[in-house]
Amino acid sequence: MRITPIVIALLLTAIIPDVDASVQSSTNVAVIAEQSKVAIRPEDLPEPVKSTLSSAYAEWKVTSAYLVTRDDNSQYYEVNIKRAEETSTLNLDKYGKKID
Template structure:
């Protein structure tokens, strides 16, 4: 009987020692999740952006792909991949059609 009681006591102590979870006293870490650019159809670009692309020096270029990209201070801009024959270029425009860089 003594062996049974001792075995239960040892098993209880062992269980309690493994069940102990250490406390983490460090401050929580804030993770900022950045958004990726989102593809936009060139025909769905805002009118001011289309107007800039239709004017010189972009009028001879064709918009192949466009992306809405998150910028600093919660601003957004459009990154537009252009092509003219074998040449390619990228232009960044704000929502008002102004070139940024």
């Protein structure tokens, strides 16, 4: 039996593992922290938060407010404000201090 180059090529493809199959793929996994967001009335914000809004943001109007609870049970207030055509979102702790 004569072994031809075609037979050798067929044998090699059967013996040599697929290069793509031997490479493990890595997958980036994004971990999303869970949090809850509950709408609250602006008048129900804590006094320190209202004080910050009335002093540092006196020219702004509160359009909506939320109490946000993170998965570690820490809380902050997300306050959406508007002045003329400009809008902004503030994150304030229960003491009225700005947080990231």
